[in-house]
Amino acid sequence: MDVGKTEVARRLDAFKAAFKKAGVKLTHQRLEIFGEVAASVEHPDAEMVFRAVQARMPTVSLDTVYRTLWLLSELRLINPLGPRRESVRFDANLAKHHHYVCMQCGLTRDFESLALDTIRIPAAVKNLGSVVVMQVEVRGLCTNCAKPKTAKTRTKGTQQGRTEGRRR
Amino acid sequence: MDVGKTEVARRLDAFKAAFKKAGVKLTHQRLEIFGEVAASVEHPDAEMVFRAVQARMPTVSLDTVYRTLWLLSELRLINPLGPRRESVRFDANLAKHHHYVCMQCGLTRDFESLALDTIRIPAAVKNLGSVVVMQVEVRGLCTNCAKPKTAKTRTKGTQQGRTEGRRR
DNA sequence: CTGACTGCAAACCCTTTGCAGACCG
DNA sequence: CGGTCTGCAAAGGGTTTGCAGTCAG
Numbered sequence: 001m002d003v004g005k006t007e008v009a010r011r012l013d014a015f016k017a018a019f020k021k022a023g024v025k026l027t028h029q030r031l032e033i034f035g036e037v038a039a040s041v042e043h044p045d046a047e048m049v050f051r052a053v054q055a056r057m058p059t060v061s062l063d064t065v066y067r068t069l070w071l072l073s074e075l076r077l078i079n080p081l082g083p084r085r086e087s088v089r090f091d092a093n094l095a096k097h098h099h100y101v102c103m104q105c106g107l108t109r110d111f112e113s114l115a116l117d118t119i120r121i122p123a124a125v126k127n128l129g130s131v132v133v134m135q136v137e138v139r140g141l142c143t144n145c146a147k148p149k150t151a152k153t154r155t156k157g158t159q160q161g162r163t164e165g166r167r168r
Numbered sequence: 169m170d171v172g173k174t175e176v177a178r179r180l181d182a183f184k185a186a187f188k189k190a191g192v193k194l195t196h197q198r199l200e201i202f203g204e205v206a207a208s209v210e211h212p213d214a215e216m217v218f219r220a221v222q223a224r225m226p227t228v229s230l231d232t233v234y235r236t237l238w239l240l241s242e243l244r245l246i247n248p249l250g251p252r253r254e255s256v257r258f259d260a261n262l263a264k265h266h267h268y269v270c271m272q273c274g275l276t277r278d279f280e281s282l283a284l285d286t287i288r289i290p291a292a293v294k295n296l297g298s299v300v301v302m303q304v305e306v307r308g309l310c311t312n313c314a315k316p317k318t319a320k321t322r323t324k325g326t327q328q329g330r331t332e333g334r335r336r
Numbered sequence: 337c338t339g340a341c342t343g344c345a346a347a348c349c350c351t352t353t354g355c356a357g358a359c360c361g
Numbered sequence: 362c363g364g365t366c367t368g369c370a371a372a373g374g375g376t377t378t379g380c381a382g383t384c385a386g
Contacts, residue, residue, distance in 0.1 A: 003260075011260060025340055025385050038260040043276040045255035046376080061343045066376060069258055081257040081267075081276065087213035087350060089249040090237055092171075092179060092206045099249075100296045107297075108211040108249065113290045121306055122281045128268045129275075129310035137305050138289055142297035193360050193365055214351080229368045234351065255375060 003039050011038040011077075018075045029053070029060050033068045037078055098135050102142035111138075171207050179206040179245075186243045197221070197228050201236045205246055266303050270310035279306075 003011075015034050019026045032053045037044060044052070050065045072078045089108065096117050097110040116136050125131065171179075183202050187194045200221045205212060212220070218233045240246045257276065264285045265278040284304050293299065 027341065027385070029342075034260075037258055040260070041277065043257040043259050045257045047255065049258075059343075062375095063344085063377075064342055067341085073258070076262075078258045078260045079262070081259050087215065089211040089213045090205055090217075090241070090246045091211050091249050092202075092208070092246045094244075094247070100293055102297055103300060109209065109296050111290060111293055111296070116287065116290070119284065119287065119304065121304075122279060122284070125268055125279055125306055127311070128277055128279070128308075129270055129312075130308040130314060131306055132271060132308040134304065134306050136287065136289075136302065138293055138299055138302050140296075140298040140300040143295070144297075146298060195360070195366065197367075227368075230350095231352075231369085232367055235366085 003041055008035075008039050015072075015077055018077055022075055024071065024075075029057065029064055030068050030071075032057055032060070033065055034072060034077065037069070037072070043081055098137065100138045100140070100142075102145055103139050104141055104145040107142045107144070171209055176203075176207050183240075183245055186245055190243055192239065192243075197225065197232055198236050198239075200225055200228070201233055202240060202245065205237070205240070211249055266305070268306045268308070268310075270313055271307050272309055272313040275310045275312070 002008075012035065015031075015038070016026065019030075033049060036049050036052045040052075042048070046062065046065050046069055049069065050060065050062045053060050053065065069078070069080075073080055086106065091110075093110050095112075097112050098116055100109045100111055101107070113136075119134060119136075121131060121134060170176075180203065183199075183206070184194065187198075201217060204217050204220045208220075210216065214230065214233050214237055217237065218228065218230045221228050221233065237246070237248075241248055254274065259278075261278050263280075265280050266284055268277045268279055269275070281304075287302060287304075289299060289302060
């Protein structure tokens with residue numbers, strides 16, 4: 001249930017290199033925290049990481065875990081999962097469809113594709129559990145966010161935004 | 169930028185039928201709230217819906233919007249988007265991969281597939297924005313949750329769970 | 337040594353809940 | 362009319378932040 005030893009070692013090297021390059025300090029807790037995420041196959045959330053690290057280092061605090069996790073994301077050593085963390089969104093389109101999600105503003109749009117609807121799922125997935133839905137998620141920068149500076153043409157003013165100004 | 173008129177009408181019919189069948193009351197606010205989600209292509213969150221409905225019905229409260237949104241989900245008239253709402257999760261696997269997510273316990277696992285990595289994305293998506301990542305998300309019931317009752321064999325004890333007891 | 341980092345506690349934001357009055361059927 | 366719903370206000374849970382002491386480089 002763990003990531004292979006060699007793979008973890010490789011991730012740790014990338015970790016140290018990235019820290020050196022970014023010029024941030026390599027503290028004991030950062031190492032433990034990254035080690036935890038790198039060795040896990042569970043896609044843990046902050047609290048899971050916290051509990052695991054806490055076992056070996058009883059003084060860590062949950063906020064350090066959060067800060068470190070986001071730092072790691074910034075250095076592109078790990079990725080936050082799923083659509084941008086924020087509020088739950090709802091979808092009234094009950095037909096088969098797929099999603100395009102803007103990594104910057106969170107804009108989410110449906111798109112349809114017969115070809116994608118009929119994708120064959122690898123047999124190995126069967127070992128994980130039953131298959132109820134299969135959706136393709138495409139992430140990128142929406143045309144609006146891709147526009148150079150002067151982002152005056154905000155789509156309709158409402159909706160969409162609200163997602164940018166994250167991070168500390 | 170809206171859903172077609174006929175489609176909205178169809179969704180409204182399904183809505184009324186489902187309400188009658190479920191024996192829940194069809195109130196003014198519920199109708200407005202559903203209408204808002206059904207006509208939007210934005211996958212709004214509770215607050216977006218709230219603001220939109222509030223414009224036409226200044227007395228609605230945000231909590232009613234929440235309650236209605238979840239009610240609609242229960243009646244399968246809309247679907248909450250993305251992996252179960254809860255905390256952000258992180259992924260240290262930077263290689264191309266896809267996700268299997270259990271709809272009940274939130275368990276999330278990677279799986280690889282050359283075939284899936286090379287899927288051709290429909291040209292229409294280009295109009296939405298650039299493509300940075302393409303991932304297939306398979307949702308279903310993991311083997312553990314699928315087990316009849318006596319779910320004694322909890323995977324490793326830790327991780328995983330924490331996601332079930334949602335909803336009011 | 338010194339600025340970056342940590343732990344602590346308090347603040348925040350989104351979401352949920354208990355309760356009394358309002359309204360659908 | 363009666364039970365379901367709503368609005369209100371307050372509680373909850375996850376996440377973030379300001380501050381003073383601590384530690385990596």
